[in-house]
Amino acid sequence: MKITLSVNDDAYPLDVEPRRVLADALRDDCGLTGTHLGCEQGVCGACTVLVDGEAVRSCLMLAVQCDGVPIRTVEGLAGPGGEPHPLQRAFSAERGLQCGFCTPGFLMLAAGALERDPALGEEEVAALVGSNLCRCTGYEPIRRAITRAARDHQKGQDGRHLSA
Amino acid sequence: MVDRWLRREDERLLTGRGRFVADLRVPGCLDAVFVRSEVAHGTLREADCSAAREVPGVAGAWSAADLPDLPPMPDAPGVEGREWPALVKDRVRYPGEALAVVLGDDRYRAEDGAARVRVRVDPLPAVVTAEEAAGDEVRLFEGRSNVALRGEAGRPIGDEVWERAAVVVESRYRQQLLMPSPMECRTILCVPEGERLTVWSGHQAPHRLRHDLAGLLDRPEESIRVVVPDTGGAFGSKSAVFPEFIAVAWLAVRLGRPVRWVEDRRESLLVATRGRGQDQQVRLAADADGRLLAYELTVEADVGAYPHLGVAFPMQTAWMATGPYTTPEVHATVRSVLTNTMITYPYRGAGRPEATSPLERTMDVLAKRLDLDPADLRRRNLIPPDRFPYRTPTGRTYDSGDHPAALDLALRTLGYHGWRAEQARRRADPAALPVGIGLSCYVERSGGERGSVHDYVGVEAGEDGTVVARCGAASSGQSHATVFPALVAETLGVEPARVRLIEGDTDELPGGVGSFGSRSAQIDGAGLQHAATLLIEEARERAARMWDLPIEETAWSDGVVHPVRGTAAMGLSELVKRTGPLRIDERYEADMAFPFGAHAAVVEVDPDLGTVRVLQIVAVDDCGRALDPAVVRGQQFGSIVQGLGQALYEGVPFGDDGVPLLGYGLLDYLLPTYAEIPPIDLEETRTPTPRTPLGAKGAGESGCIGTPPAIVNAVADALRLDHPERLQMPLSPDVVWRAAA
Numbered sequence: 001m002k003i004t005l006s007v008n009d010d011a012y013p014l015d016v017e018p019r020r021v022l023a024d025a026l027r028d029d030c031g032l033t034g035t036h037l038g039c040e041q042g043v044c045g046a047c048t049v050l051v052d053g054e055a056v057r058s059c060l061m062l063a064v065q066c067d068g069v070p071i072r073t074v075e076g077l078a079g080p081g082g083e084p085h086p087l088q089r090a091f092s093a094e095r096g097l098q099c100g101f102c103t104p105g106f107l108m109l110a111a112g113a114l115e116r117d118p119a120l121g122e123e124e125v126a127a128l129v130g131s132n133l134c135r136c137t138g139y140e141p142i143r144r145a146i147t148r149a150a151r152d153h154q155k156g157q158d159g160r161h162l163s164a
Numbered sequence: 165m166v167d168r169w170l171r172r173e174d175e176r177l178l179t180g181r182g183r184f185v186a187d188l189r190v191p192g193c194l195d196a197v198f199v200r201s202e203v204a205h206g207t208l209r210e211a212d213c214s215a216a217r218e219v220p221g222v223a224g225a226w227s228a229a230d231l232p233d234l235p236p237m238p239d240a241p242g243v244e245g246r247e248w249p250a251l252v253k254d255r256v257r258y259p260g261e262a263l264a265v266v267l268g269d270d271r272y273r274a275e276d277g278a279a280r281v282r283v284r285v286d287p288l289p290a291v292v293t294a295e296e297a298a299g300d301e302v303r304l305f306e307g308r309s310n311v312a313l314r315g316e317a318g319r320p321i322g323d324e325v326w327e328r329a330a331v332v333v334e335s336r337y338r339q340q341l342l343m344p345s346p347m348e349c350r351t352i353l354c355v356p357e358g359e360r361l362t363v364w365s366g367h368q369a370p371h372r373l374r375h376d377l378a379g380l381l382d383r384p385e386e387s388i389r390v391v392v393p394d395t396g397g398a399f400g401s402k403s404a405v406f407p408e409f410i411a412v413a414w415l416a417v418r419l420g421r422p423v424r425w426v427e428d429r430r431e432s433l434l435v436a437t438r439g440r441g442q443d444q445q446v447r448l449a450a451d452a453d454g455r456l457l458a459y460e461l462t463v464e465a466d467v468g469a470y471p472h473l474g475v476a477f478p479m480q481t482a483w484m485a486t487g488p489y490t491t492p493e494v495h496a497t498v499r500s501v502l503t504n505t506m507i508t509y510p511y512r513g514a515g516r517p518e519a520t521s522p523l524e525r526t527m528d529v530l531a532k533r534l535d536l537d538p539a540d541l542r543r544r545n546l547i548p549p550d551r552f553p554y555r556t557p558t559g560r561t562y563d564s565g566d567h568p569a570a571l572d573l574a575l576r577t578l579g580y581h582g583w584r585a586e587q588a589r590r591r592a593d594p595a596a597l598p599v600g601i602g603l604s605c606y607v608e609r610s611g612g613e614r615g616s617v618h619d620y621v622g623v624e625a626g627e628d629g630t631v632v633a634r635c636g637a638a639s640s641g642q643s644h645a646t647v648f649p650a651l652v653a654e655t656l657g658v659e660p661a662r663v664r665l666i667e668g669d670t671d672e673l674p675g676g677v678g679s680f681g682s683r684s685a686q687i688d689g690a691g692l693q694h695a696a697t698l699l700i701e702e703a704r705e706r707a708a709r710m711w712d713l714p715i716e717e718t719a720w721s722d723g724v725v726h727p728v729r730g731t732a733a734m735g736l737s738e739l740v741k742r743t744g745p746l747r748i749d750e751r752y753e754a755d756m757a758f759p760f761g762a763h764a765a766v767v768e769v770d771p772d773l774g775t776v777r778v779l780q781i782v783a784v785d786d787c788g789r790a791l792d793p794a795v796v797r798g799q800q801f802g803s804i805v806q807g808l809g810q811a812l813y814e815g816v817p818f819g820d821d822g823v824p825l826l827g828y829g830l831l832d833y834l835l836p837t838y839a840e841i842p843p844i845d846l847e848e849t850r851t852p853t854p855r856t857p858l859g860a861k862g863a864g865e866s867g868c869i870g871t872p873p874a875i876v877n878a879v880a881d882a883l884r885l886d887h888p889e890r891l892q893m894p895l896s897p898d899v900v901w902r903a904a905a
Binding site for chain 1: 168169170171173174175177178179180181182183184186187189270271272345346347348394395396397399428429430640641642643794795798801802804805806828829830831835837838839841844
């Protein structure tokens with residue numbers, strides 16, 4: 001089937017089999033290998049990307065379901081000038097990654113949530129962190145990173161308000 | 165913007181620019197898929213690949229019969245004669261064992277082909293426990309016993325010791341099989357180019373992999389380059405050559421095409437190496453004052469289907485059986501028995517959790533029998549700081565330690581007396597859920613065994629003023645690229661930004677051992693510090709010659725050599741320009757070291773539901789000098805959570821047919837999630853190893869060793885179990901509910 005994946009504002013015209021999962025299309029057809037596959041059964045969440053703003057397990061979605069729908073992956077997380085997203089800074093600052101394999105999934109999960117609700121509360125953050133698997137960090141640094149990013153995000157927005 | 169990323173690894177890993185093996189784009193690369201046995205034990209009647217070869221996009225499909233020259237796994241020393249073929253020839257010995265391999269233009273084509281391979285295996289009875297297998301009623305190898313190894317540490321203990329003891333506690337424990345479960349499963353990509361073969365693999369020991377592959381493919385080591393790119397965790401499970409690796413490398417060479425295998429989680433749960441796997445029996449004797457008199461540990465290890473390194477690994481448990489106590493007599497015996505499951509192999513802790521857990525659980529039982537506080541019982545028996553180096557009855561010589569300090573800090577941090585008071589309060593209140601407090605004192609071994617406690621290290625100064633550090637380690641998340649340059653920079657007195665690290669590429673290094681057994685900081689770190697020191701000496705010698713001064717008249721500070729008197733000074737860049745390349749290459753060797761610590765846990769148990777809520781964990785770990793304290797804390801924390809997994813959640817149950825009941829993957833094998841993380845307080849004491857000038861000991865495995873028995877002891881304490889044999893890990897609600905009944 002001919003489809004066009006719209007990923008991080010770039011258009012990727014593809015000819016894919018209906019059975020092709022989104023994660024494989026992103027990784028192999030679009031060359032966006034930042035999205036990782038950890039279990040291919042929707043449990044670990046390493047492959048989480050944003051489809052139309054919603055966090056989805058890209059191993060459980062077919063590429064053809066995403067024809068023309070805006071998709072965001074970890075490669076599109078930084079700002080237009082390459083300025084790191086608050087989450088990227090916070091993950092480094094809080095040591096929210098070790099091997100880094102699961103990290104893109106946590107980043108996109110949190111990015112989607114922050115965009116919906118910049119004032120993420122403690123419980124929301126806990127629910128987010130509890131959605132994905134990490135075998136290195138023990139999660140607490142990831143929780144701190146998302147909390148810090150939410151704070152910085154809000155400060156950034158407040159800052160923009162003030163300067164406006 | 166230097167400060168934006170705390171680690172050098174962070175930028176690429178946070179922006180999607182990490183490069184794991186599955187991410188590498190190689191034109192014309194074929195994907196490998198293995199057809200796997202659905203039975204645990206059986207006779208292979210048929211593996212017919214002809215239909216698979218007709219599938220569009222399939223480049224080839226082979227069973228063992230189609231590849232008569234395919235080499236088997238290398239023999240493990242001392243256990244020869246039981247061949248482990250890369251593809252099953254006639255007998256399946258573990259579920260998931262590979263019956264055929266299919267190569268396709270991509271994973272989809274290869275899976276299509278695999279679905280068309282016709283296989284027939286006639287099942288045989290399967291044995292999955294050491295006890296069943298040791299009877300040899302079902303033999304994995306005709307004419308050979310399933311018992312693959314017997315060993316012991318320490319001397320047998322005389323009957324009179326047990327007879328004259330005031331108390332003897334006997335108990336049995338199970339150290340269940342665990343899946344190491346790095347988030348990235350195993351990977352290999354083999355790219356043949358002319359006479360050379362480049363192998364990319366998420367791996368802990370690239371030089372070992374090169375050596376093994378060279379032997380298997382019967383070609384010189386120099387013709388193979390092994391590169392370890394970003395690696396998504398390992399925890400011990402990625403340091404060997406595996407049957408699938410052999411098939412992939414062999415076919416890549418034979419076809420002259422790149423071939424890649426990226427293990428998926430489903431096959432990983434069947435055929436990745438597993439850790440632990442011991443049935444244990446203990447006897448612990450003490451006098452009326454609680455002084456330990458003797459300890460006996462009997463290990464029956466279920467080591468999986470083929471003799472391998474895992475067969476000898478239970479000896480780690482035997483050698484470490486003494487633990488942190490002054491017990492005068494200790495005897496440990498080991499029997500490793502082949503079973504119809506994938507092999508056991510080192511998993512984070514590797515032999516030391518299995519030593520710590522039975523001893524620490526039995527200490528709590530002993531305390532109860534003697535009506536002593538478990539902390540007091542331990543304090544009476546811990547090796548005092550002035551007794552180091554301490555030679556144990558099981559043959560280890562501990563380098564250094566202050567066990568009482570670690571225990572006291574753990575108790576203080578926990579608020580031990582406060583929790584005891586809370587426990588008493590709840591015991592008096594029939595409506596309150598019981599709480600329990602569990603302790604665990606441990607000693608581990610890091611660095612490796614004699615004969616492998618060395619590595620290649622090197623430091624080179626460039627004309628441009630930069631410094632390159634090289635070592636034989638390989639990172640799978642431990643921050644080597646950040647930590648090692650910082651250490652070299654500190655030694656040389658230069659800015660860390662000037663130093664970069666090269667590791668994990670056999671073409672770039674004269675040799676190497678790898679990263680396992682918590683050895684990288686201890687051995688490679690100490691080695692890099694040593695190499696940097698040698699570089700300073702060499703620089704001073706050259707400067708002395710240049711300035712026609714005795715070497716004592718030169719000095720080194722802040723990356724610059726200068727005369728003791730006078731103002732002349734020369735940086736490394738200038739020195740290299742004037743005197744030529746300046747490079748130190750060393751084989752650095754040190755002895756093993758013994759990190760230690762004390763962990764404590766508080767749990768609340770609902771006896772009606774069997775649920776355990778961990779209220780607090782305190783971990784005091786001593787790894788000597790911490791090269792980067794924040795990195796060490798990251799290791800401690802992650803390791804504790806894996807220990808929590810062993811205590812409460814993780815395990816491999818088997819059906820009667822010997823097949824693991826893990827059909828729903830990670831919905832059946834329960835890795836801890838954030839919802840399970842209790843408050844965890846990390847503390848440390850610092851007792852450097854005297855065995856290197858650096859003083860670092862291994863730091864990554866402490867949580868897997870110290871935490872599980874602390875949690876299980878806490879549950880036993882909450883339930884006031886006199887004899888907690890019924891509490892076997894993982895403490896699922898079912899297990900706890902039965903124990904409480």
